[in-house]
Amino acid sequence: MAQTTASGSQVSPQNSSPAERLLFGGLGVGLILLSLRQKGNSGVFLGTSGALLLSGAAMGRSVGSAVTQVRRTEDDQIAVARAVTIGKPVDELYAFWRDFENLPRFMDHLESVKVQDGDGRRSHWVAKAPAGTTVEWDAEITGDEPGRRIAWRSLEGATVPNEGHVEFRPAPGDWGTEIHVSLTYRPPGGTLGAVVARLLGEDPGVQVGEDLRRLKRLLEVGQEPTTEGQPSARKGVMKAEAKMYDNRRSS
Amino acid sequence: MKAVVWQGINRVQVETVPDPELLQPTDAIVRVTATAICGSDLHLVDGYVPSMVHGDILGHEFMGEVVEVGSEVRDVKVGDRVVVPFPISCGKCWYCHHGLTSLCDNTNPNPKLAEALWGYAGAGLYGYSHITGGYAGGQAQFARTVYADQNLYKVPEGLTDEQVLFLTDILPTGYMGAENCNIHPGDVVAVFGCGPVGLFGIMSAFVLGAGRVIAIDRFPERLDMARQLGAETLNYEEDAVFERLKEMTGGRGPDSVMDAVGLESHAGGPGGVADAVKQTTRVLESDRPHALRAAIMACRKGGTVSVPGVYGGLADKIPVGAFMNKGLTMRTGQTHVHRYLDTLTGYIERGEIDPTRIITHRLSLEEAPHAYEIFKHKHDGCIKCVLDPWADPKDHEPTKAP
Numbered sequence: 001m002a003q004t005t006a007s008g009s010q011v012s013p014q015n016s017s018p019a020e021r022l023l024f025g026g027l028g029v030g031l032i033l034l035s036l037r038q039k040g041n042s043g044v045f046l047g048t049s050g051a052l053l054l055s056g057a058a059m060g061r062s063v064g065s066a067v068t069q070v071r072r073t074e075d076d077q078i079a080v081a082r083a084v085t086i087g088k089p090v091d092e093l094y095a096f097w098r099d100f101e102n103l104p105r106f107m108d109h110l111e112s113v114k115v116q117d118g119d120g121r122r123s124h125w126v127a128k129a130p131a132g133t134t135v136e137w138d139a140e141i142t143g144d145e146p147g148r149r150i151a152w153r154s155l156e157g158a159t160v161p162n163e164g165h166v167e168f169r170p171a172p173g174d175w176g177t178e179i180h181v182s183l184t185y186r187p188p189g190g191t192l193g194a195v196v197a198r199l200l201g202e203d204p205g206v207q208v209g210e211d212l213r214r215l216k217r218l219l220e221v222g223q224e225p226t227t228e229g230q231p232s233a234r235k236g237v238m239k240a241e242a243k244m245y246d247n248r249r250s251s
Numbered sequence: 252m253k254a255v256v257w258q259g260i261n262r263v264q265v266e267t268v269p270d271p272e273l274l275q276p277t278d279a280i281v282r283v284t285a286t287a288i289c290g291s292d293l294h295l296v297d298g299y300v301p302s303m304v305h306g307d308i309l310g311h312e313f314m315g316e317v318v319e320v321g322s323e324v325r326d327v328k329v330g331d332r333v334v335v336p337f338p339i340s341c342g343k344c345w346y347c348h349h350g351l352t353s354l355c356d357n358t359n360p361n362p363k364l365a366e367a368l369w370g371y372a373g374a375g376l377y378g379y380s381h382i383t384g385g386y387a388g389g390q391a392q393f394a395r396t397v398y399a400d401q402n403l404y405k406v407p408e409g410l411t412d413e414q415v416l417f418l419t420d421i422l423p424t425g426y427m428g429a430e431n432c433n434i435h436p437g438d439v440v441a442v443f444g445c446g447p448v449g450l451f452g453i454m455s456a457f458v459l460g461a462g463r464v465i466a467i468d469r470f471p472e473r474l475d476m477a478r479q480l481g482a483e484t485l486n487y488e489e490d491a492v493f494e495r496l497k498e499m500t501g502g503r504g505p506d507s508v509m510d511a512v513g514l515e516s517h518a519g520g521p522g523g524v525a526d527a528v529k530q531t532t533r534v535l536e537s538d539r540p541h542a543l544r545a546a547i548m549a550c551r552k553g554g555t556v557s558v559p560g561v562y563g564g565l566a567d568k569i570p571v572g573a574f575m576n577k578g579l580t581m582r583t584g585q586t587h588v589h590r591y592l593d594t595l596t597g598y599i600e601r602g603e604i605d606p607t608r609i610i611t612h613r614l615s616l617e618e619a620p621h622a623y624e625i626f627k628h629k630h631d632g633c634i635k636c637v638l639d640p641w642a643d644p645k646d647h648e649p650t651k652a653p
Contacts, residue, residue: 087343087344087345174345174348175345176345213362216356216357217357220341220343220356220357221341221343221344221357221398223275224360225358225359225360225397225398226360227384227385227386227387228274229274230274230386230387230395231252231254231268231271231308231391232268232304232306232308233266233268233305234304234305234307235306238304238306241304242304245302245364246385
């Protein structure tokens with residue numbers, strides 16, 4: 001269970017934050033109280049739901065985090081780890097990533113990354129945020145082992161403090177290279193904020209997975225496949241249904 | 252252009268839609284000269300493969316002439332006559348490098364759905380729901396094809412459309428189904444289902460050295476055709492298939508059994524009814540696996556079960572005890588069409604496999620709704636329909652092949 005995150009802190013076996021436990025625990029108590037005033041099946045249902053919420057809150061296992069699979073560290077940061085295998089040599093992938101200005105080419109939520117000094121250790125990041133806003137921060141490279149590992153961390157003053165590292169490991173046989181990315185970040189609102197964000201479809205875990213897939217397609221094929229603009233006999237509301245299936249929020 | 256469009260469960264119509272355009276520099280536009288309806292299209296029409304959307308263009312068996320190519324297309328030229336494999340290969344990923352093109356990592360633009368359903372996503376497929384990418388299909392007058400250099404297969408001179416059309420899917424599918432049977436010379440192979448894939452499976456099993464093929468179906472015209480191909484036949488509505496297979500193989504059972512039926516297999520009895528009821532809810536069970544159950548039970552100890560039939564999701568009551576205790580091997584997969592094209596074209600050129608034998612109906616694209624109807628219900632002796640996107644239905648009386 002114990003996993004070490006980018007910042008070295010442990011992933012907590014409890015997936016809900018104190019605020020979240022208070023919220024769901026209170027909700028559980030409320031439902032139990034409500035159930036006392038109901039007769040028959042609805043009373044049983046409310047009482048059971050209340051008891052489940054309350055016990056979940058007591059054990060630190062929340063419904064929201066369980067459903068959305070958000071993982072938090074013991075100091076209430078969110079931890080994300082994703083990996084992909086790409087059919088390219090380690091050195092090529094390391095060099096591509098080490099030039100941080102390449103990151104927006106496959107990290108969909110990034111608007112730009114500007115390297116600020118000669119050796120590329122400091123950089124300025126601009127990311128898209130919900131509702132058309134942007135978030136900006138400065139970051140520095142905290143570890144750089146050519147062909148093996150790059151680590152970075154946001155500097156003081158970031159709205160969403162974050163740090164991460166990427167490891168490049170030779171894959172077995174002729175598979176190429178495994179890329180392992182770990183990130184921790186502290187979203188506004190702690191774990192509860194992350195759960196809400198995830199429910200709204202802004203989950204960084206999913207984003208990182210999608211980003212790595214885009215990187216693979218960019219480097220292996222040179223482009224993303226697309227069906228946008230192809231003919232169909234769709235009209236009106238059916239277009240939205242197709243979009244929902246295709247789930248390409250970015251485009 | 253005219254195209255065959257999915258309009259909801261059991262609703263297929265021909266509509267006028269915009270012509271396809273090049274969307275990426277690796278695309279090519281094909282003027283479709285022949286297209287066919289596949290048994291797996293019926294799973295879409297019947298609504299058992301989810302994520303079809305009203306307005307989707309159907310069809311994954313099509314061929315034609317290249318009329319436009321993107322700026323990065325090198326090997327394919329305007330004017331080339333090509334067949335289009337139904338799985339889309341990127342040609343660059345590990346799977347494509349290893350000939351497993353239907354498992355391509357990079358060509359499904361919508362892999363999250365497939366990952367939710369199956370754990371990992373396979374290749375994009377033409378005209379086969381949004382799980383497999385949502386690419387528009389080829390039952391149309393024109394089709395956008397993608398990664399043209401990796402996918403479009405140039406047809407050798409001297410072969411007709413009907414000789415090569417089935418290279419897009421069912422011929423390689425039957426062949427891979429037979430290859431997956433792991434046939435040793437003289438083996439007995441049982442084939443459940445004598446539709447187009449089963450029939451090509453029979454032809455391929457003989458080509459690969461089977462001594463005997465026993466074919467199982469319930470439609471007389473399909474069983475007739477299986478017999479013409481050299482198979483012995485069983486009608487499962489008249490015969491107790493398991494007992495007969497045992498008897499016909501000296502009590503051993505067939506060395507390999509192919510399930511060329513897939514998720515809409517028919518069965519009588521309480522089990523068959525239960526499957527049908529559960530599948531109708533679309534929740535309790537997505538697939539009716541009767542043929543797969545029968546294949547596992549019938550196969551001899553230590554034998555191989557090959558599954559070219561399409562399965563989509565979840566199936567109940569698979570006899571996993573029989574599977575394990577008999578030491579069976581199961582081999583499956585959407586067809587890696589690309590790896591078989593040269594080999595099968597060779598068989599066709601030498602006359603060792605004649606794909607045109609299974610065609611019973613030649614219709615215009617306009618008649619697609621009728622074609623779907625007779626193909627689905629096996630009316631009018633229909634085994635395989637080929638559609639001509641450019642024929643005028645008025646001067647093109649529906650014809651049944653001799």
